[in-house]
Each structure stands twice: as C-alpha cells, then as structure tokens.
Amino acid sequence: MAKDMTLLWGTGSPPCWRVMIALEEKNLQGYNQKLLSFDKMEHKSQQVLDLNPRGQLPTFKHGDTVVNESYAACFYLESQFKSQGNKLIPDGQKEQALMYQRMFEGLTFYEKLTAVIYYEWFVPEEERHDSALKRNKEALTAELKLWESYLEKLGPNTYLAGPAFTLADVTVFPTIGTIFRYGLSAERYPNLGAYHALMKERPSVKASWPPHWLENPKGDDSLKDL
Numbered sequence: 001m002a003k004d005m006t007l008l009w010g011t012g013s014p015p016c017w018r019v020m021i022a023l024e025e026k027n028l029q030g031y032n033q034k035l036l037s038f039d040k041m042e043h044k045s046q047q048v049l050d051l052n053p054r055g056q057l058p059t060f061k062h063g064d065t066v067v068n069e070s071y072a073a074c075f076y077l078e079s080q081f082k083s084q085g086n087k088l089i090p091d092g093q094k095e096q097a098l099m100y101q102r103m104f105e106g107l108t109f110y111e112k113l114t115a116v117i118y119y120e121w122f123v124p125e126e127e128r129h130d131s132a133l134k135r136n137k138e139a140l141t142a143e144l145k146l147w148e149s150y151l152e153k154l155g156p157n158t159y160l161a162g163p164a165f166t167l168a169d170v171t172v173f174p175t176i177g178t179i180f181r182y183g184l185s186a187e188r189y190p191n192l193g194a195y196h197a198l199m200k201e202r203p204s205v206k207a208s209w210p211p212h213w214l215e216n217p218k219g220d221d222s223l224k225d226l
C-alpha cells in the first residue's frame with residue numbers, strides 16, 4: 001500500500017517528522033522517501049516545486065494526490081487508513097476536543113520555538129537586535145510553562161490529550177523533541193522531561209528519529225537556561 005506514497009523530507013525538520021510519525025503509526029512503512037538537504041537548497045529543487053509551489057518540506061504524495069502541509073497529511077493519513085495501525089483520533093468528546101485544542105496550540109508553540117532557534121536564519125544580520133531575541137526567548141519560556149502545566153494537570157505517564165496517544169502527540173512531539181535537542185532542562189521542566197522520555201521509546205518516534213541527531217547525539221545547548 002505504502003509503495004504508492006512518496007515523502008520528500010529534511011532531517012531535523014519538525015513538520016517532516018510529524019508526517020513520518022503518522023506514517024509509522026498507521027503501519028505505512030515502505031513508502032518511497034528522499035532525504036533532501038536544506039543547506040544545498042534542495043527544498044527549492046524542481047522536484048519539490050513541481051509538487052509544492054512553496055518549495056518546502058515535507059512534500060508528500062499518495063498516488064496522484066498531493067498533501068504537503070504536515071497537519072493536513074496527518075489528518076489525511078488517519079482518515080484514509082482509519083482501521084489500519086493505531087487509531088489517532090479518540091472517540092470521546094472531551095478527549096477529542098482536547099486533542100484538537102493542543103494540536104492547534106502546537107502551531108503557536110512551534111512558531112515560538114523557531115523565533116528563537118532559527119532567529120539568525122530568519123532575520124538578516126542588519127535587522128537583528130539582542131532585545132528582540134531576548135523577547136522571543138521570554139515568549140518561548142512562557143509557552144513552555146504553559147505546556148508544563150498542561151502535562152502536570154493530566155498526571156503521570158500521560159500523552160498530550162490524555163491517556164491515549166493521539167494526533168496531538170504526532171504533531172507536537174517533534175517540537176518538544178527539538179527543544180530538548182537544544183538543551184532544555186528536564187529538571188526545570190519535569191513534566192515535559194517525563195513526556196519526552198516516554199515518547200523517545202515509542203516505536204514510531206524511534207523509527208523516525210532525525211538521522212543527523214543519531215550521528216551527533218549531542219545538540220547545541222542554547223535553550224538550557226530557559
């Protein structure tokens with residue numbers, strides 16, 4: 001089945017990682033995949049642009065259907081392969097509402113993360129200000145405290161929307177994994193630390209762990225003081 005799927009992706013990209021986790025959870029291993037290099041600007045190659053005019057990764061195709069946005073691809077896979085692999089949208093009214101809520105808050109979380117870790121990539125040198133980066137770090141810290149409190153309220157060994165693993169974990173974990181890669185302190189954020197440890201052991205997450213993180217297990221630690 002997965003032979004008619006193609007994923008163009010980049011290592012360490014949280015949006016790509018979301019789709020890779022979803023594919024694993026739905027037992028869709030064996031899809032065609034091509035690892036592209038952002039450094040070499042391969043995300044702007046004709047192969048990508050033909051499918052994705054934004055020139056972004058992930059770029060994903062199933063048969064002749066293209067679904068590039070990572071959230072869209074995750075919803076699409078769950079809906080098309082409902083009874084295959086793990087069920088990713090809970091039936092319960094409260095659990096479902098919380099899942100949607102956390103998924104879309106996850107976009108804000110990701111935006112606040114990138115405003116810090118990709119600051120130099122996003123902002124040309126002459127427009128950078130220490131005060132702006134400081135403000136972005138404060139906004140990320142406030143966001144981290146919010147997620148820490150969400151997990152604390154749910155209790156130990158929880159996923160983001162309650163006791164079941166859902167699309168909220170598929171879409172938001174790559175952000176949390178990246179934050180720890182950049183040195184976030186599990187002592188200062190014990191609930192996020194426990195969640196990160198739980199998710200690291202999940203087969204879908206292990207199978208899709210960014211290859212360059214495996215090669216260099218120690219990332220930079222620019223978020224260690226948040």
Ligand SMILES: N[C@@H](CCC(=O)N[C@@H](CS)C(=O)NCC(=O)O)C(=O)O
Nearest residue numbers: 013015043056057058068069070071
């Ligand atoms: N909203 C898109 C975002 C994808 C995205 O931002 N991808 C980044 C890599 S993490 C990218 O390709 N950036 C290159 C660019 O925008 O030119 C999604 O969730 O799929």
